Amino acid sequence: MPSPSPSSSVQQARQALAGRLREIRLDAGLTARQVARFCGWHESKCSRIEHGRKVPSQEDIRSWCTACGADDQVPDLIAALRAVDSMYVEWRRLERSGLRHQQESRLPLYERTTRFRAYSSWLVPGLLQTRAYTAAVLHSIRRQAQLPDDVEAAVASRMERQRVLYEGGRRFALLVEESVLRTSVCDAAAMVGQLDHLVTASFLPSVSLGIVPMGPERGRWPVEGFWIFDDERVNVELVSGYLTISQPREVTEYARTFTELSAMAVYGRRARALIGAARSHLHETDQAEPAD
Incomplete structure (x- = not known):
């Protein structure tokens, strides 16, 4: 679990990234269990990512988008991830x-x-x-x-x-x-x-x-x-x-x-x-x- 951010702006950015990943999954009509199975993860990892308790890696984002048929969104999501880590x-x-x-x-x-x-x-x-x-x-x-x-x-x-x-x-x-x-x-x-x-x-x-x-x-x-x-x-x-x-x-x-x-x-x-x-x-x- 990531340490609490000293800036509410950073935490909001993390939550926004988590929310976008959840929307991608829902738009694909998949459950968290199905995404986890495709990616080879434990189901709890999907839950932690979607609730902002775990910041995904770039590879996590690629796997998530591939599972959901949303590879076109990978570049923007990775840019968002980099912003979360370096913005503040x-x-x-x-x-x-x-x-x-x-x-x-x-x-x-x-x-x-x-x-x-x-x-x-x-x-x-x-x-x-x-x-x-x-x-x-x-x-x-x-x-x-x-x-x-x-x-x-x-x-x-x-x-x-x-x-x-x-x-x-x-x-x-x-x-x-x-x-x-x-x-x-x-x-x-x-x-x-x-x-x-x-x-x-x-x-x-x-x-x-x-x-x-x-x-x-x-x-x-x-x-x-x-x-x-x-x-x-x-x-x-x-x-x-x-x-x-x-x-x-x-x-x-x-x-x-x-x-x-x-x-x-x-x-x-x-x-x-x-x-x-x-x-x-x-x-x-x-x-x-x-x-x-």
Whole structure:
């Protein structure tokens, strides 16, 4: 029996996989005993798999689908299985070797990706962050998690990763909630620099920068931030961990969500107007604060 997952999302993914296998069996008109007999298993193994108490192996999935005449579903089910085992990594595990290692470990994924889609409801996306903004974010993470201080090296690694923006053959569609523009995670001067950098980035030929305006009349409320790498993988940043999704059906769902959010965003001159308004608001707020 697998150990309990620290994430309810992972447990739900396990249950979803179990439910799909049960549906395949029922659609084939077979009993659990018949599937077990075909696969050469004890009948209790089918029950444990269907109730999510046992995570099947890839070979188990192949045998199950062959028994049920559903070999065409094997690739998607195996992708779901891999997602169950690798989708969730606690922040503590990611940061065990320090923030620098966490940043460097993502570089190969960025280098092999040609189409980036990202939505951020909390922070400016990493590829568009300035050095000062990144430093403020990583210093905050280091303090909260009580990690060794390798922030300077981690910042340098993230800045190095941004070179993919300027290398040919890549496209970047980046969505940011307007509230992110008005959330200061650094001092006023650094935040002004970050907003100015967003304006500059919006002119890059490979970048489509969309700002989702604040307001009550919207078809979809903000969701957790996520990145889609080509059509192969989604990374979702949660409070407690880092979710990696590779199951085609779920990747498609995130792509659909991104499309819906994209339709709500503004671009070009209208996006830069919202950035300018946030910059003006920041300046006014800074001027209004009483001196110590």
